[in-house]
Amino acid sequence: MKIGFIGLGIMGSRMAANLLKGGHNLTVYNRTKSKANELLKNGAKWADNPVSLVKEVDVLITMLEKPDVVNLVALGEGGFLNAMKPNSIWIDVSTVNPSFSKKLSETATAKNVRFLDAPVSGSKVPAEKGELIFLVGGNENDLKEVQPLLDLMGSKTLHIGQHGMGSAMKIMINQMLGQAMLAFSESLSLGIAMGIDKTKAMDVLLNSAVSAPILTAFRSRIEEENYEPNFPLKHLQKDLQLFTDTAFEYQKATPLTNTAKEVYAIAKQQEMADLDFSAVFQLLNK
Numbered sequence: 001m002k003i004g005f006i007g008l009g010i011m012g013s014r015m016a017a018n019l020l021k022g023g024h025n026l027t028v029y030n031r032t033k034s035k036a037n038e039l040l041k042n043g044a045k046w047a048d049n050p051v052s053l054v055k056e057v058d059v060l061i062t063m064l065e066k067p068d069v070v071n072l073v074a075l076g077e078g079g080f081l082n083a084m085k086p087n088s089i090w091i092d093v094s095t096v097n098p099s100f101s102k103k104l105s106e107t108a109t110a111k112n113v114r115f116l117d118a119p120v121s122g123s124k125v126p127a128e129k130g131e132l133i134f135l136v137g138g139n140e141n142d143l144k145e146v147q148p149l150l151d152l153m154g155s156k157t158l159h160i161g162q163h164g165m166g167s168a169m170k171i172m173i174n175q176m177l178g179q180a181m182l183a184f185s186e187s188l189s190l191g192i193a194m195g196i197d198k199t200k201a202m203d204v205l206l207n208s209a210v211s212a213p214i215l216t217a218f219r220s221r222i223e224e225e226n227y228e229p230n231f232p233l234k235h236l237q238k239d240l241q242l243f244t245d246t247a248f249e250y251q252k253a254t255p256l257t258n259t260a261k262e263v264y265a266i267a268k269q270q271e272m273a274d275l276d277f278s279a280v281f282q283l284l285n286k
């Protein structure tokens with residue numbers, strides 16, 4: 001089975017590396033070619049553009065920044081979808097909005113391409129270790145066919161439902177992630193202002209029942225003020241935007257997410273876009 005991978009950023013480069021380690025025949029493409037160097041050294045083949053890549057492969061995986069980018073690379077000028085082999089499978093693991101995934105599945109199906117939305121939970125380190133969690137929307141039989149590939153990149157696959165449901169679950173998770181980080185940052189920042197020792201405040205907050213378990217993993221970043229990105233802040237802000245856009249489609253009010261989204265937007269404007277999203281603590285602690 002020939003596999004293609006488009007999008008070799010923080011996540012994609014590591015996921016593709018695990019497919020290679022699994023012994024697969026892998027062809028890759030990325031807008032910035034230098035990010036493929038390590039993979040090419042380890043045996044991956046390079047395609048000069050997405051169209052020439054998909055002509056070769058039975059399974060395509062895309063890991064791109066956001067819906068506009070997936071749309072551009074798949075359906076824009078020089079887009080790959082028209083060139084995919086009949087009955088091949090396209091797994092989009094990018095974080096996008098559910099209605100966009102559903103639309104992609106309809107467009108792909110009309111072209112006799114099988115589609116799965118399979119965004120991932122887990123960041124740079126789980127991607128490197130092959131310990132991501134896949135949240136999948138689409139046909140169960142298609143998923144079964146590609147499960148061995150997902151097992152090389154992840155430790156768990158959750159079939160959530162039909163097309164779009166993987167993306168739906170993913171934006172729900174990131175909505176809670178974004179809010180948890182903000183709530184923690186706001187509380188810690190006031191604690192410091194009131195004169196509580198930062199280490200003590202962190203000890204108590206992170207060991208209390210009200211703390212989200214994920215926050216413990218960010219403790220050292222905030223202590224050491226190291227915001228080298230595992231999950232860039234601009235992507236988390238994008239995910240909150242996708243959540244509120246989706247809520248609008250369903251006529252649901254999302255007052256907390258709208259506020260959170262704008263706090264991250266302010267951080268983005270203050271040159272934190274490419275830092276880890278936990279850098280939002282800096283904004284609130286100024």
Ligand code: NAP
Nearest residue numbers: 007008009010011031032064065094095123124230231235
């Ligand atoms: P990243 O490092 O910023 O990578 C983004 C990818 O999109 C790169 O391959 C980039 O190409 C490509 N891209 C962006 N704009 C493009 C354009 N106009 N045309 C063609 N390619 C373009 O991001 P990442 O952290 O790997 O995230 C990728 C996706 O996974 C996002 O949807 C993100 O929300 C999601 N995600 C991230 C994490 C995480 O912890 N990082 C976890 C779960 C899900 P270049 O290399 O040329 O810029």
